[in-house]
Amino acid sequence: MKYIYIIAFSILTISFSCKSEPKDDKKPITGNGADAKPMMVEGIIAKSEIRSGSITTSGTIIANEEVEVKSEVAGKITGIFFKEGQAVSRGQLMVKLNDNDLQAQIKKLEIEIKLAEEKEKRQKQLLASSAISKEEYDIAETNLNLLKANVDIIKTDIDKTRITAPFSGIAGLKNVSLGAFITSSTIITTIQGVQPLKLEFSIPEKYNSNIKVGSDVTFNVVGYAQTFRATVYAKEPKIDPVYRTVKIRATFQNPGGKLAPGSFADVSIAVEKNIPAIMIPSMAYIPDISGAKVFVAKNGKAESIRVKSGIRTETSVQILEGVQAGDTVLTTGILQLKPQSPVTVKVVNPTGQNQ
Numbered sequence: 001m002k003y004i005y006i007i008a009f010s011i012l013t014i015s016f017s018c019k020s021e022p023k024d025d026k027k028p029i030t031g032n033g034a035d036a037k038p039m040m041v042e043g044i045i046a047k048s049e050i051r052s053g054s055i056t057t058s059g060t061i062i063a064n065e066e067v068e069v070k071s072e073v074a075g076k077i078t079g080i081f082f083k084e085g086q087a088v089s090r091g092q093l094m095v096k097l098n099d100n101d102l103q104a105q106i107k108k109l110e111i112e113i114k115l116a117e118e119k120e121k122r123q124k125q126l127l128a129s130s131a132i133s134k135e136e137y138d139i140a141e142t143n144l145n146l147l148k149a150n151v152d153i154i155k156t157d158i159d160k161t162r163i164t165a166p167f168s169g170i171a172g173l174k175n176v177s178l179g180a181f182i183t184s185s186t187i188i189t190t191i192q193g194v195q196p197l198k199l200e201f202s203i204p205e206k207y208n209s210n211i212k213v214g215s216d217v218t219f220n221v222v223g224y225a226q227t228f229r230a231t232v233y234a235k236e237p238k239i240d241p242v243y244r245t246v247k248i249r250a251t252f253q254n255p256g257g258k259l260a261p262g263s264f265a266d267v268s269i270a271v272e273k274n275i276p277a278i279m280i281p282s283m284a285y286i287p288d289i290s291g292a293k294v295f296v297a298k299n300g301k302a303e304s305i306r307v308k309s310g311i312r313t314e315t316s317v318q319i320l321e322g323v324q325a326g327d328t329v330l331t332t333g334i335l336q337l338k339p340q341s342p343v344t345v346k347v348v349n350p351t352g353q354n355q
Contacts, residue, residue, distance in 0.1 A: 038342040041333040043297055045347060046278050048325040054270050055210075055277075057311045059201030059219060063261040064251070065167050065193035069094065072160045074183045077176060084173050088165040088191060095176075095188055097161035102154050109151050116144040169193040170257070192261050197254045199230045201267045202245040204310040206320060210271045211235070217250055219265040228252060228259070242291075244308065277310070278319045284331045285309065285317045294323060295330040295337050297345045302330060302337045 075097030082094045123140040126132040165171075172190035176182055199219060203211060211217075215232045230250035239246050285307075286293050292309055295302045307322030323329060328345055330337065337343070 036342055038300065038344040039302075039333055039336065041297075041302075041330050041337070041343050041345055042348050043328045043330045043332075043345045044281065044284075044349065046280060046319075046323050046325055046327045046329050048276050048278050050276055054268050055203065055207060055311050057201050057203055057267050057269070059199050059265040059267040061221070061259055061261055061263040061265055062198045062200050063169070063192040063194060064196050064198055065169065065191075066261070067166055067191050069163065069165075069188045069191060070186060071095070071097065071163055071182055071184060071188070073097070073157065074181070075099075075161055076181050077178055080174065080176070080178055082165075082171045082174075082189070084171060084189070086171055088169060088171050090165055090168045092165045093162055094165055094171070095163040097163070097182075099158050099161040102158045102161070105154050106151060106158075109147055109154070113144065113147045113151070116140070116147055120144045163188065165191060167191065167193055194257050194259075194261065195254050196251050197259060197261065199250045199252065199265060199267065200247065201250075201265070202240070202243070202247050203269065204318075204320065205239045205244050205246055206310065207269070207271065208235075208239070208246050211248060211269060215269075217267055217269050219267045221259060221263050221265050224258070278323055278325060279316045280319055280323065280329050281331050282312070282315055282317055284329050284334065286334060294319075295334050296323065297328040297330060297343055300342055300344075302339065302341045302343050304339045 077095060078098050079096035080094070081096070082088055082092070088094065120137075120140045120143075123132060123137045127134060127137040169191040172192065174189045176186065176188050182188070199217070201217075211232060213232055213235065216229055217232065218227050218229050220227055230252035232248055232250045234249045236247040280294065284294050286295075291306060293304050293306050296305055297303070305322045308320045310318035310320045312318070328347065330343070330345065331348075333343075
């Protein structure tokens with residue numbers, strides 16, 4: 001009986017505890033729903049501007065000719081005959097390798113050739129008197145010719161120990177020293193052909209018809225107040241399928257060697273008519289595996305828009321498709337944004353000042 005009371009008391013205690021616990025089936029709301037806090041971002045109002053008869057892009061100055069100077073054969077350097085950063089002429093001896101063993105082989109062969117010539121001469125006289133067969137004479141003659149051919153081979157190897165400039169230009173910094181042993185993979189120095197120079201740049205396919213071989217372009221280089229002029233001499237026949245641009249090269253004289261290969265150039269290209277353009281800051285442009293996109297603000301939310309780009313500069317990108325004048329293009333926080341994320345936008349002008 002005692003045990004029955006104990007069990008009944010335990011059941012009542014558990015029931016009372018369960019009734020005392022408040023029921024709340026509601027879970028806290030988290031995530032990117034309607035209650036998510038908007039992200040503070042900055043943006044610009046896209047505007048359409050008319051380019052005054054020209055388009056601009058960036059380019060790179062490249063050497064007319066460029067080569068890494070290497071040796072065809074391995075050997076020890078016995079002489080260096082160029083100065084770093086100085087002009088070299090086509091055919092000029094730049095580096096000499098040790099050829100003592102080859103010269104010794106030449107001397108040995110010259111002795112053997114002299115003996116072979118005397119033997120060939122005797123065999124020829126014996127053949128004339130029918131003292132030997134024609135076959136015996138042919139063997140002597142062939143042996144003489146083989147020795148002469150071996151001399152030619154060794155002379156070719158000796159020529160390879162003389163490393164000369166393939167064209168006129170400016171020698172770069174040397175990577176070897178006198179007495180060093182080099183192989184065919186050793187880069188001794190470089191040579192840059194700097195007169196003339198080339199200008200390489202790309203333009204959108206939309207403007208491909210505006211640029212022809214023989215067209216003139218102008219460009220500026222940092223550090224020079226002068227505006228330089230180049231003439232287009234070649235265009236890549238294929239449009240880049242990813243960026244939808246075409247690569248172009250122009251050539252220009254470089255009096256006094258003012259400009260150096262590798263320099264950045266701001267290129268201006270004259271066109272036949274004024275071109276409307278929407279330019280956005282480069283920081284707002286997001287390239288990805290599918291092309292490129294930007295984020296715009298619509299109804300308080302970020303929206304991802306696929307775009308097609310045009311001319312690019314150091315600070316801005318021209319948008320040909322995807323963004324319209326009046327759109328609010330987001331410029332900050334774009335790496336954290338997701339489509340339909342709530343945003344609060346502070347509109348700034350391209351220089352970063354509040355509008």
